[in-house]
Amino acid sequence: MTPIGRRDFLAQLALATAAVSVSHAAFSTASRADESIETETAYGRIRGIRKDGVNLFKGIPYAGRTSGDRRFRRAAPLEPWTGVRDALQVGPPAIQAPRRNEPAPSEDCLFLNVWTPANDNRKRPVMFYSHGGGFVIGSGASASQDGSNLARNFDVVVVETNHRLGLLGFLYLDELGGSEYAGSGNMGMLDITTGLKWVHDNIARFGGDPDNVMIWGESGGGAKTSCLYAMPEAAPYFNKASIESGPGVRMTPKEVAAETTAMLLKELNIAPKDWRKLLDVPAADLLTIQGKLPFVPPFQEKNRNQGMMRRNYGGFGPVVDGVVLPHHPFDPTAPAISRNKPLLVGWNEDEYTFFAWERKDTEFAKLDFEGLQKKLELPYGADAGKIVAAYRKANPNASAPDLYVAVSSITMMGLGSVDIAEKKVKQGGAPVYLYNFGYKSEKKIPGTDYAMGTPHAMDISFKFNNEIPPRDGSEPKESFFGGNRPERFTASRHFAELWTTFARTGKPAAKEVPTWPAYTLKTRPTMRIDAQCEVINNRFSEELALWRSVGKL
Incomplete structure (x- = not known):
């Protein structure tokens, strides 16, 4: 068995994380013994449950559709609803292999979960977690990251999102699609920033302080946190960060991302000028093609030449596009935009x-x-x-x-x-x-x-x-x-x-x-x-x- 390299790292992690991150009973629908809890959001009223001293709200939509003509683009605006919407079951995860005890994966996956001691306007610190699984699998409903005990035992509010992953979250189309697809190589990250904005606008109703938000994450979630720490769009919505076993020093250069897009089009026998045909390819077929391409590791090595980069570091993950992610998160320096934000x-x-x-x-x-x-x-x-x-x-x-x-x-x-x-x-x-x-x-x-x-x-x-x-x-x-x-x-x-x-x-x-x-x-x-x-x-x-x-x- 050869030593595991960074190219192999997320490939192995993508296969293994499901084994240690399956959902459990905390994410099932409410039992008769659970107390119903209702609260307002900016988009409508929702119903959660109170269980063992913690209020649980699961599957809250934080943005709109990402399928159809919204594929590879920013999510559609979230439409308000009337009446009371149940927030009792987690939302579907991003496109990936099916996950135990979760809904079927879906392109429309922008849902989040909230754990809070009480909906009482107490201004508790908010811990906004990005799940692991590299940039290809995972969800905010993994058993090991259930936020109930943190909320109950330490008086904090925990939030976790589902967001686009893999090819559907990080396919770089900026040069082919023009302004309509600007930022396409970072849609998964922009989903997370949309989740942060939802927290800013709504978390006070859940007993959280919108002006005291910590972003954190492990493995791929650490790499996502590294990117958020360097992203102008995320900057207004958090105050501190923790990067755990996933140091995102460097991300994918846009030149490498463009090569990966070319590899994908060739695999699908689509000419670059006809790239819009990607919008009609079933998501399941895209997932199959994604499995044939290399995975992206949590961070890129600085000294590899571009040929080695293209061969070993294709695949899908955040792209240093100069706008959404203006530069590598921690190369050559720590991001100035987060200079005054403490870090673990x-x-x-x-x-x-x-x-x-x-x-x-x-x-x-x-x-x-x-x-x-x-x-x-x-x-x-x-x-x-x-x-x-x-x-x-x-x-x-x-x-x-x-x-x-x-x-x-x-x-x-x-x-x-x-x-x-x-x-x-x-x-x-x-x-x-x-x-x-x-x-x-x-x-x-x-x-x-x-x-x-x-x-x-x-x-x-x-x-x-x-x-x-x-x-x-x-x-x-x-x-x-x-x-x-x-x-x-x-x-x-x-x-x-x-x-x-x-x-x-x-x-x-x-x-x-x-x-x-x-x-x-x-x-x-x-x-x-x-x-x-x-x-x-x-x-x-x-x-x-x-x-x-x-x-x-």
Whole structure:
């Protein structure tokens, strides 16, 4: 099994996220025991439910149609309704493979969900989450990101959107379609900004403060958050941000996006001058074609030449079009437009074990140090020996599989996170806080004796405070990734409290957690989040020096 590259990253994630993000009973229709709740929006009255101390509103439309003549364009205006509209069931997700316990995917997918302690005009902080799944799958109805516990336990309002994905959300047609299709390569991102505007106009009715909104997201949601942080259209509608295991340093150059559009037209046997025929191709057929093209990773490598870019980084994701996304989110600098907005950024210590689990990679767990060097020669060539030597020196007690996981995890998500933190500090504006999530799951990767540790995506259920004992006092069930140890409940509490305090004040803090200093280039403090949290200065200093020496940071 070869090391996973950034091209492969979202391809694997797209297949795997469904396994860890299925919906559950919280998204079913109301039971007889649930209390009905009604509230006004700018477009009409809606009915939700009150369940266990939280008001839930699901499937609220935040914009109009994106099908038909609105394909690849901005959504139609949302039409007001009369009477009371039920907001009891999640809306359809964007076009993708069917998702368990959700409506059938649809082109018309612009719906959002709200969790709030009360519709009482209390001006609570708003946590606006963008789901993961790269830019190709996912929804705002994933079980691990249920917002009930955050709302109930920390007095915040949680909002999550569905938005266009893949080809239907990011096909670059600006040069073929003219002004009518301006911004076409970023429709998925513009959907999210429309959701943010809906929050600004409506969230006060849900007990939220429209002037205190945090954007956050994991994996592909982190990359989306990186883009929002750099987008003029999003700027008026949020105050702080968190980028989690998805550092969107660079996005797709428009030249590469144009090449991808040409690839698509060729695959469909459509001449460029006849591109409007795309409007008549069934969405299911477009999804099939999308599967034949490469996926876009969370961020692009800076030093690849354009030929390599075209070959490896086709596919669909946000486009640096000079207008909607004026420049790469964090290259060459942090975006000036968000200079005064505090930022959290970081990654999980063992990101790679998720992909080993998903890909059924058991071979890495059998590596010796000679095999480790050979395995690293494919992505790193002559630098492989240097990498192994540096990692063995920095981690003298680590096994060869441990070092493979460490190398893979930091190159996937760590280097981009550090890059973002450094550039934000150099900007001299609002603070940035760097973290590592480190709670260790004892669950084994199937077919091995190697523990999952802190895999990619495990942070979702922890930061949403969904790792808690059952409310009815029954025996806790094993967490999908988090395992059985009761310490996970404490780690989840710390994670959720740090994030909700940041949402409230712009500075992360929690009881029984050390003071978390802002990142500086002198001390480089990193908060390690676990059942026992600690601040570690200049963490991974030897490893980061290595990656700088080989031009990866």
